Amino acid sequence: MVSSVGTINSTSLLNQAISAAKSNAATNAAAASSSTTSSSSSSSLSSLGGNFNQFLTLLTTQLQHQDPSNPTSTDSFTAELAQFAGVQQQVQTNTNLTSLISATQDNQMASAVSLIGKTTTASTSSLPLQSGSASLSFTAPQAGDVAIAITDSKGNVVKSETIDASVGTNTWTWDGKNNAGTQLSNGAYMVAVEGSSTDGTSVSLPTTVTGTVTGVSKGSSGVNIDMGDAIIDISDLTGFSST
Numbered sequence: 001m002v003s004s005v006g007t008i009n010s011t012s013l014l015n016q017a018i019s020a021a022k023s024n025a026a027t028n029a030a031a032a033s034s035s036t037t038s039s040s041s042s043s044s045l046s047s048l049g050g051n052f053n054q055f056l057t058l059l060t061t062q063l064q065h066q067d068p069s070n071p072t073s074t075d076s077f078t079a080e081l082a083q084f085a086g087v088q089q090q091v092q093t094n095t096n097l098t099s100l101i102s103a104t105q106d107n108q109m110a111s112a113v114s115l116i117g118k119t120t121t122a123s124t125s126s127l128p129l130q131s132g133s134a135s136l137s138f139t140a141p142q143a144g145d146v147a148i149a150i151t152d153s154k155g156n157v158v159k160s161e162t163i164d165a166s167v168g169t170n171t172w173t174w175d176g177k178n179n180a181g182t183q184l185s186n187g188a189y190m191v192a193v194e195g196s197s198t199d200g201t202s203v204s205l206p207t208t209v210t211g212t213v214t215g216v217s218k219g220s221s222g223v224n225i226d227m228g229d230a231i232i233d234i235s236d237l238t239g240f241s242s243t
Contacts (some may be wrong), residue, residue, distance in 0.1 A: 028153070124233075129228070
């Protein structure tokens, strides 16, 4: 580190940006796998409902064939019925909530369709490379070196660069080329930006990316906006152009 009134060494900033970009890629991959967990939960709910119906069938059969001179304890029957009645109510409640959430998402999707073809901005670390170009902005607390690192979806670093930023909002455009100068294919990449705070310590700078909306999809946690292969939660949108 430099003195308290200076900035972090540019090499240190770049290393931190690379580490943060890899972490963002890992987090994004984990979020994508959550849809599988959601599907498993739905399957478990269906199984639970099936078990309840199976229990009622077994209970009825048991009542029909029990020995009248030695009937099964009514206490056990009462406890089991109360337990499974609670399960049935939970299944019905979850089903109703799922229907309500689905209806809300459908309304969101219908509204979001109007964004297709428009240029939008979103507060996210997911960077869409479209037509060989990507653009982002960030706010620097002070002038000086700022490190930018980009990884592919697997966390491999494809681009790293240190730029001289000014105080306030800065924009940066990526030409889609990696560190070796090779043009990369369009797709979803992850970005991280590291800068220096006014006291000379390093700080992660949130990014706002710009891209063209190409579609709308429904994810496990809500409605998503597609910018090419980049999938962005609709709640992360910060604005869009009128054209």
